[in-house]
Amino acid sequence: xxxxxxxxxxxxxxxxxxxxxxxxxxxxxxxxxxxxxxxxxxxxxxxxxxxxxxxxxxxxxxxxxxxxxxxxxxxxxxxxxxxxxxxxxxxxxxxxxxxxxxxxxxxxxxxxxxxxxxxxxxxxxxxxxxxxxxxxxxxxxxxxxxxxxxxxxxxxxxxxxxxxxxxxxxxxxxxxxxxxxxxxxxxxxxxxxxxxxxxxxxxxxxxxxxxxxxxxxxxxxxxxxxxxxxxxxxxxxxxxxxxxxxxxxxxxxxxxxxxxxxxxxxxxxxxxxxxxxxxxxxxxxxxxxxxxxxxxxxxxxxxxxxxxxxxxxxxxxxxxxxxxxxxxxxxxxxxxxxxxxxxxxxxxxxxxxxxxxxxxxxxxxxxxxxxxxxxxxxxxxxxxxxxxxxxxxxxxxxxxxxxxxxxxxxxxxxxxxxxxxxxxxxxxxxxxxxxxxxxxxxxxxxxxxxxxxxxxxxxxxxx
Numbered sequence: 001x002x003x004x005x006x007x008x009x010x011x012x013x014x015x016x017x018x019x020x021x022x023x024x025x026x027x028x029x030x031x032x033x034x035x036x037x038x039x040x041x042x043x044x045x046x047x048x049x050x051x052x053x054x055x056x057x058x059x060x061x062x063x064x065x066x067x068x069x070x071x072x073x074x075x076x077x078x079x080x081x082x083x084x085x086x087x088x089x090x091x092x093x094x095x096x097x098x099x100x101x102x103x104x105x106x107x108x109x110x111x112x113x114x115x116x117x118x119x120x121x122x123x124x125x126x127x128x129x130x131x132x133x134x135x136x137x138x139x140x141x142x143x144x145x146x147x148x149x150x151x152x153x154x155x156x157x158x159x160x161x162x163x164x165x166x167x168x169x170x171x172x173x174x175x176x177x178x179x180x181x182x183x184x185x186x187x188x189x190x191x192x193x194x195x196x197x198x199x200x201x202x203x204x205x206x207x208x209x210x211x212x213x214x215x216x217x218x219x220x221x222x223x224x225x226x227x228x229x230x231x232x233x234x235x236x237x238x239x240x241x242x243x244x245x246x247x248x249x250x251x252x253x254x255x256x257x258x259x260x261x262x263x264x265x266x267x268x269x270x271x272x273x274x275x276x277x278x279x280x281x282x283x284x285x286x287x288x289x290x291x292x293x294x295x296x297x298x299x300x301x302x303x304x305x306x307x308x309x310x311x312x313x314x315x316x317x318x319x320x321x322x323x324x325x326x327x328x329x330x331x332x333x334x335x336x337x338x339x340x341x342x343x344x345x346x347x348x349x350x351x352x353x354x355x356x357x358x359x360x361x362x363x364x365x366x367x368x369x370x371x372x373x374x375x376x377x378x379x380x381x382x383x384x385x386x387x388x389x390x391x392x393x394x395x396x397x398x399x400x401x402x403x404x405x406x407x408x409x410x411x412x413x414x415x416x417x418x419x420x421x422x423x424x425x426x427x428x429x430x431x432x433x434x435x436x437x438x439x440x441x442x443x444x445x446x447x448x449x450x451x452x453x454x455x456x457x458x459x460x461x462x463x
Contacts, residue, residue, distance in 0.1 A: 016328060018196040019320055023329035024336070025202055026314050026361060027069040028346060028354070031333075034070035034303050038078035039085050039093070041234050041301060042347070043227045045070055046337030048302025052293030053330035057323060059289035061281040065315060065323040066269060067330065068293050071258055071306035072432075074107075077250040078303060089233030097301055098240030103251040104298035110255035111291025119284040126263075127278055132372055133385045134392070134441040135267040139369025141396030141437045142264055143313075146362040148404040154355025161411055168214050169352045176205030176356030184317055197317060198357060205353035214350045224340045237301060251304070253426070258306050260438040262290055265307035268365060271372045272312055273321040313361035316368055384448045388441055396437030399424060403433060 027049070035045040052068040060066075081100045085093040118126055155173050158164035180201035187193035193200065209215050224230055266286050270277045277286065286307075294304045311329075315321050336342045373389070406419035424431040 016322075016325060018199055019314075019318060019322070019325040020328035020332060022196065022198040022314050022318070023067055023311050023326050024332045026198060026311050026357075027067050027308050027329075027333075028349075030072070030308070031069035032347065034072060034075060034078070038075060038303065039082045039088065040078070040303055041088050043337045043340050044234055044300055045302050046333050047227070048297035048300050048337075049305060050330040050333030050335075050337065051296050051300075052302075052305045053326065053333070055293045055296055056286070056289035057327045057330065059292060060277075060285050062323055062327070063275075063281050064266070064269065064277050064286060065273065065311070065321055065326045066265065066286070067308045067311040067326050068290065068305040069308045070303045071261075074251060074254050074258075074304045077103075077247075077254060080250060081247050089230060089236065094233070094236040095240045097237035099242045099244035099247045100251075101237060101298045101301055102241060102243055103247040104304050105295055106248055107251050107255050107304050108291045108294030108296075108298065110252050111259075111287050111294060114255070114259055115284040115287035115291060118287065119282075123278055123283060126283060129442050129445065130263065130267060130278075131445065133388045134438075134445050135264070135271070136369050136373035137389045137392045137396070138264045138434070138438050138441060139268045139271065139372060140366045141369075141393060141400070142261075142268065142434055143362045143364070143366030143369065144397055145400040145403075145433055146365075147359065148401065149407065150355050150358045150362065152404060152408060154351040154358065157411060158351055164214075168209075168212050169350075172205055172209045172212070172214055172350060172352035173356035173359070175208050176201050176353050177359050179204040180317075180357060180360055198314060198361075201357055202349070202353060205356055206349060209350045209353055214352065215348050217348060219347055220341070220344055223344050227338050227340050229340075234301060254304075256435075258304075258432075258435070259287070260435040261432065262287060262307055264434060264438055265312065268312050268368060269307075269315070272315050272368050275321075312368070313364040316364040317360075382451050384445075384450060387448060388444045391444060392437045392441035395440050396433050399433035399436055 031045060031049050032042050034040070035042050049067075049069050053066075056064070056066060056068055078100070081103070082093075082096050085096045087093065155169050159166045159169050180197045183193050183197040183200055187197070206215070227234070263283065266277050266283060277283070290305070290307065297303065297305055311326065336346060402422040406422040409417060409422070410419040424433075424436055
């Protein structure tokens with residue numbers, strides 16, 4: 001075999017490995033946070049995120065570079081259903097999981113029904129609801145909504161609430177951020193560094209955090225090596241499977257919310273990759289892939305999943321849109337979930353490192369939305385475009401700010417104030433600001449007439 005060919009192939013393998021690890025690290029912080037807050041198994045969550053992404057990859061004909069991770073939209077319902085469960089694997093935990101997994105399964109079924117409806121009515125009718133004046137601001141909101149929570153949860157809360165040191169958290173986040181910016185801006189095109197800014201930024205931030213004592217290695221002591229050592233207790237909920245309509249009615253309606261998020265993420269991916277995923281492979285296939293992934297997660301006791309904007313940012317930074325890299329990242333997630341000690345090593349990454357990286361990741365998402373508005377020439381000088389863009393941005397970012405305030409108040413524990421009064425709640429279901437902003441943009445786009453239509457009506461009246 002030709003030596004040059006061998007070298008090129010090895011470089012290709014190395015590049016694919018680096019890109020895959022970056023995709024896995026990008027989704028890691030948010031994906032493991034949901035089970036930590038809801039009292040689910042982190043290892044099972046990593047496994048189901050990987051399996052769900054693999055299912056999505058094949059259902060979408062291996063064309064859409066999307067990673068599926070834990071959905072925060074379901075978190076209030078998950079926490080309510082799992083309240084009082086105690087330690088993961090305990091009897092009370094298994095009993096609550098028995099009713100939760102049935103509710104999660106029906107949530108996946110709801111996605112399949114959405115996919116069927118879209119397939120029947122046709123993608124063009126769906127596309128008319130999502131022109132650039134709608135999708136652009138929704139993508140901007142998608143990125144900007146995540147930034148305040150990143151500052152609070154990953155940088156400020158560790159020292160404000162949990163005894164950390166402010167300068168350690170901030171310097172770790174800044175060094176991680178600056179490392180990623182420097183590598184992205186100054187690395188030579190097609191070099192190793194150009195392909196791995198996020199991974200290298202994580203590594204530099206982690207090394208710095210370890211030097212200043214921000215890395216906690218105590219979590220590695222006495223842990224299982226592989227998940228099979230405790231698989232009996234983790235899957236013990238099968239003895240307690242139960243149709244609990246309260247749990248089902250808490251979970252399934254949230255699918256209407258995450259449907260909007262799904263469409264927003266697929267629109268963002270289409271814009272970034274320069275391909276129309278609404279048509280090929282089709283939004284019905286992406287929804288079906290998401291639904292089947294959620295159903296698979298329910299079988300193992302993982303949380304509901306959704307498309308991840310974090311991984312869209314990796315596509316923007318690396319300018320590599322190859323779906324197989326996300327597929328390999330999914331395989332890595334399964335491996336890290338099965339081999340528990342690897343997952344525990346990853347859990348030692350300080351939240352400040354994740355926060356520093358996330359600042360640029362989420363900013364990139366919003367920038368791609370702005371690019372969509374500009375490139376598709378949404379004319380914000382016209383009344384319709386101006387109203388749709390401005391109102392959806394104001395609603396999404398305004399509600400997002402209130403949500404962050406509610407998170408802070410809830411974390412501090414102010415007894416005289418209920419933080420849920422700052423959220424959009426329908427019963428026990430919390431509507432995400434992104435879903436509300438998307439819905440507002442769609443409604444305004446439908447009810448406000450196009451400028452040409454108004455001109456024709458005025459001409460008809462004068463004649």
